[in-house]
Amino acid sequence: MHRPIYLDCHATTPMDERVLEAMLPYFTEHFGNPSSISHTYGWEAEAAVKQGRQILADAINATPVEIIFTSGATEANNLAIKGVAEAYLSKGRHLITVQTEHNAVLDPCHYLETLGFEVTFLPVKDDGLVDLSQLEQAFRPDTILVSVMAANNEIGVLQPLAEIGDLCRQHNVLFHTDAAQAIGKIPLDVQSMKIDLMSLTAHKIYGPKGIGALYVRRRNPRVRLAPQLHGGGHERGMRSGTLYTPQIVGFAKAVELGLEEQPSESQRLIEL
Numbered sequence: 123m124h125r126p127i128y129l130d131c132h133a134t135t136p137m138d139e140r141v142l143e144a145m146l147p148y149f150t151e152h153f154g155n156p157s158s159i160s161h162t163y164g165w166e167a168e169a170a171v172k173q174g175r176q177i178l179a180d181a182i183n184a185t186p187v188e189i190i191f192t193s194g195a196t197e198a199n200n201l202a203i204k205g206v207a208e209a210y211l212s213k214g215r216h217l218i219t220v221q222t223e224h225n226a227v228l229d230p231c232h233y234l235e236t237l238g239f240e241v242t243f244l245p246v247k248d249d250g251l252v253d254l255s256q257l258e259q260a261f262r263p264d265t266i267l268v269s270v271m272a273a274n275n276e277i278g279v280l281q282p283l284a285e286i287g288d289l290c291r292q293h294n295v296l297f298h299t300d301a302a303q304a305i306g307k308i309p310l311d312v313q314s315m316k317i318d319l320m321s322l323t324a325h326k327i328y329g330p331k332g333i334g335a336l337y338v339r340r341r342n343p344r345v346r347l348a349p350q351l352h353g354g355g356h357e358r359g360m361r362s363g364t365l366y367t368p369q370i371v372g373f374a375k376a377v378e379l380g381l382e383e384q385p386s387e388s389q390r391l392i393e394l
């Protein structure tokens with residue numbers, strides 16, 4: 123059967139065969155629950171999750187405890203935005219984001235508006251980038267969060283994360299970035315870029331669908347987050363639910379391959 127050439131890789135990508143291969147044993151042979159602490163099946167799964175968490179943390183210069191697994195970037199964005207809004211109510215009810223964000227950022231913000239929060243939706247310049255002086259002017263004493271994406275899913279522009287991080291620190295406001303289109307493609311460093319929360323997903327970089335993560339800074343400053351899913355207290359209480367071991371293994375493998383192949387892959391894409 124004739125299949126059309128696929129040109130929609132910002133919507134999703136096929137899975138890399140090497141990712142699938144890494145995942146397969148965790149569906150059948152090593153199927154344990156990583157939270158089962160009293161037997162081998164649990165320990166095997168726990169070891170795989172631990173390794174995946176380490177790979178993700180290393181990829182963004184974070185520590186493993188700062189990685190909270192989610193079902194994807196949509197959930198990570200919701201957890202970051204609504205979780206911060208709820209946890210920092212006593213500080214204020216104002217958020218800043220950008221008009222060109224993904225709906226998974228815009229819609230949680232619109233939802234917060236219905237609850238009485240105020241959101242500034244900054245426009246972008248002709249080149250698609252945030253105007254830093256406009257951002258600076260938007261800060262208010264009651265601002266609790268700035269959310270600006272790393273790489274745009276429609277036009278590909280890379281926002282100046284480090285400069286935005288600097289401004290947020292100066293104003294003592296948390297900085298969240300949706301890095302769904304950036305992880306595995308460009309270098310990301312939560313320390314040098316002063317990022318407090320970062321949303322990630324696997325399926326834009328040849329990983330499986332249905333897995334992502336939220337980086338949540340634990341020191342300088344320690345970010346507080348109201349969980350949006352309550353239950354067994356997984357992921358430091360921030361996101362309950364049995365961890366999806368095969369997806370986590372696949373996510374980590376995709377990120378690892380992405381980083382390894384970043385220089386040659388960037389070159390290939392530029393040529394295309």
Ligand SMILES: *Cc1c(COP(=O)(O)O)cnc(C)c1O
Nearest residue numbers: 194195196224226275300302323
């Ligand atoms: C794809 C995408 C999302 C949604 O990610 P899911 O993992 O599919 O929920 C969020 N933000 C951006 C920028 C994206 O490209």
